[in-house]
Amino acid sequence: MNVTLQVWRQAGPSAPGGMVRYEANDISPDASFLEMLDVVNERLMAAGEVPIAFDHDCREGICGSCSLMINGVAHGPNKGTATCQLHMRSFADGREISVEPWRSRAFPILRDLVVSREAFDRIIAAGGYISAPTGSAIDGNATLIAKDEVDTAMDAAQCIGCGACVAACPNGSASLFTAAKITHLGLLPQGQPERGLRARRMVEQMDIEGFGGCTLYGECQEACPKLISIDTITRMNRDYLRAAVAPVRAVVSESD
């Protein structure tokens, strides 16, 4: 099959960018979208041109590297599918396809379609963990967890940190990403002691990074390759607000 690509090219973080047109001919419909880009790149290099830079790694929908806005839709037309799992058979022959990087102030473009998502790491570092230093654990079966609870936690824990939620959100909000982690850890008994603190710190970090607020458009849920529900955002709001209004314990210095 043949498709025409309009690809965002930008030589570096501060270089100007623009859409460039490429003809991708003789592409197998069974090729993945990234394999199609591989073919285009091979041809560009053969013609002495600079290949298109794009993030990718596992190519099986789990590492969260791939991050393409395809025809204005994060990860392209198939629901619950990361770009690497999108196949060319999902496009009509002869069609024009626009390919752009995620757009967010918190995700600066490094080159072409590659953006930096370190803001996500910093949100996790702000509190997206359970403090359980190696060696301190009790037996795994010592704490029972209802199957429903762990299954719901797992639904949220599946987040691959790709950033499609941010890319698809009209506000450029990272609420779904942040909420997924708050939900995952907040549903488990092990996550209770730090639950309030975690929500507060992660939300604060999300704001510091410059992501937009949440208007509950629902676009993030639709774009999420793991179909994480905006119910997680409700939970984040609840945990945050509870923590924000909870009484604060007076700080007593240890030497007293």
Place this chain on the structure above:
Amino acid sequence: MELRSKVPAGPIELKWDKHRFEMKLVNPANKRKFTVIVVGSGLAGGAAAATLSELGYRVKCFCFQDSPRRAHSIAAQGGINAAKNYRNDGDSVYRLFYDTVKGGDFRAREGNVYRLAQISVEIIDQCVAQGVPFAREYGGLLANRSFGGAQVSRTFYARGQTGQQLLLGAYQALEKEVARGGVTMYSRTEMLDVVVIDGRARGIVVRDLVTGKIESHAADAVVLGTGGYGNVFYLSTNAKGSNATAIWRAHKRGAAFANPCYTQIHPTCIPVSGEYQSKLTLMSESLRNDGRVWVPAAAGDERAPDQIPESERDYYLERRYPSFGNLAPRDIASRAAKAVCDEGRGVGPTRLGVYLDFADAIQRVGASTIRERYGNLFEMYGRITDEDPYRVPMRIFPAVHYTMGGLWVDYNLMSTIPGLHVIGEANFSDHGANRLGASALMQGLADGYFVLPSTIGDYLASEKPAPVDTTHPEFRLTEGEVADRTRKLLAIKGKRTVDSFHRELGRIMWEQCGMARTATGLEQAIVQIPSLREEFWRNVNVPGSDAELNQAVEKAGRVADFLELGELMCRDALHREESCGGHFREEYQTADGEARRDDDRFAYVAAWAYTGDHAAPRLCKEPLDFEYVHLAQRSYK
């Protein structure tokens, strides 16, 4: 080169305890004076970096991906073994130890494997405490399943995304330490060389993948947790970025490379569909718990699977291995698939595939139970192949998945370069010639959370490395070499792309050093690979410059190393005149086509020392003693 395994003396169940007692400790106040570099942020590297920081060391952690959370451990699907015996089905530390030694076809160190089995128990507890949402029963207890090659249910899992959840646990612990200031994280930074000063590993040279800048980092010890080298085959289940550069550079600086030919070909992957194919996708082995593997009984049968009556199907695993059936170990299941395809009984458009059929299981337990167990795998299969595995049997074929070989390490996980430690898939330990399912996650985390953080203290406390910083001339020299190599690649401006060389190397490796190997084929490969390498350095086309984000440069450096490593793998495979585990030499098989080991001649670890670019590597042997698990022909019949 002398290979001292340093496995402690004494009864096997006491070795690790005794060793932990005998190792020197670093005074808590002194820990912060030591800097440890950890390269790689997967299960092994991420866990090690977090734990070392928790202990008080200053840690610098490096990964080439844009975030430590993307390390390829994330893609492990099936599960993680632990000898918890929660099922009361006869499991024990000793049985896990026994299964692992036997599964590895008697080519692993007993002492290491026993320790692994002991630690497996703690790993589960640790991960649960971190919030890993392992599957649970309705009563709230942890769920288990049985997994390829095991007759007990000892595998813990989180849907089909166990690796992801375990890695996120390690990643979160790592980020917690980043926030606390114990770990400095360097993402999009690739290690391109190790710096050895006075015979000890004292730092690394890296390339910032965004700016292209070459930089040095000094430390008191260096830890490599950079994963396996399966991408030498071009097509594998590894991530596109997975590479051998870190371990290969270390090898060239003096670290022996052990058992490079031991590669694991995973039996359940989605078959290749065309020339554009960039990677292969694994379908978790857990599918073999419910799926039945078959091919048409007659060669050249082109009927659709539902048109082939039961009597004209060959459930060859069940037929050949009645007691293990579809759960036969990976190496055996893979070779059996190759054998039926060689007989012309393969299925699918390329005839390189076998059916994995869920019809019986769906009839037995219902489609909804199957959906609950494997839903995400079935969806993934559907997305890739455009077929519905609930109605049509899956087509699967073996693909390169894991490399048991790696840098040689002693019981303390230290390589032959003092101060250079190697953990996880990057080392050679524990799995012998074949890895059992759900054991890779176990080993990565055992090394990262529990073994290395103890043993590295002993090295630092007894060696007391003198302070060194990056102004040392050795750093300047190594930086220069690294920069020269990149410039050289860019200056070639040849006609062929990096991928075209990589693909060709992969084809040679798959054909000559894949599932079945012969002396003739390997000898041929040992001629073909150097000539391909020569052409690479003469005719590769690497566009762009070295002072920018340049994915072609990254790839070129990695492929250049694969072109050297591939040859070593073939040499190792050629020298090992026996069949064991993942290494199958056609000349050495039993009358019914099973692997025939030669314990008299080959019960050793083959560790290769680098002797120069134009010299043959030197073989060093570490003999393997089996005191507890008696050498026997593996039988899964």
Place this chain on the structure above:
Amino acid sequence: MNRVQALWKSSVGKKAVMAVSGLLLVAYLVTHVLANLLVFQGPEKINLYSRLLHGTGGALWVARLALLAAVVVHIVAAVQLTRRSQVARPVGYAGGRRPQVSTLASRSIRWGGVLILVFIVYHVLHFTVGIVHTSFVEGDPYHNVVAGFANLLVVAFYELALVAVGLHLYHGLWSSGRSLGVSQPSPRPLRRQLAVALSLIVWAGFTVIPLAVYAGVIR
């Protein structure tokens, strides 16, 4: 930084403030629409209601000030959050971003809000202060309504504004439960029966009056 400041500063806190102020305004709208429907029962009832309301003296002003405060914080928070989202994506998508599931109501909530603000100002001047009314009679809301909706342009503007109010309510009601973290998890979280029902009732109640007057049903 004290906790109120911290709450106000955060995007989640600000949304909670919008939700609370919005719900207060919705509560007011419900009483407002019920009272307005008295117009169908003739001049006595609604004028009586008006007299009762004005007879409460200070309480009416307290309520008015509370509503004004709710409107002000609602708008300030909205403006700040809008600004935040504009800054969050300084460069848009060259090929455009295609909405997938977001409703017209959610996408129009900001401009709809602006329209509603203009409408509120006009509406207060029209029926409360009376300076944009052609024959305003203090204390005779029945007359004011009948006379006020004699003009087609006025009716049209009211109807347009009421569509905006309906849509604003439809998204605002549903999302406020989520912003406050009180909504229950749902297999289809984008469904919103309660919001549909309430916003339809409010919209229909308001919208029928100008039409009834213009059509001569109310004289």
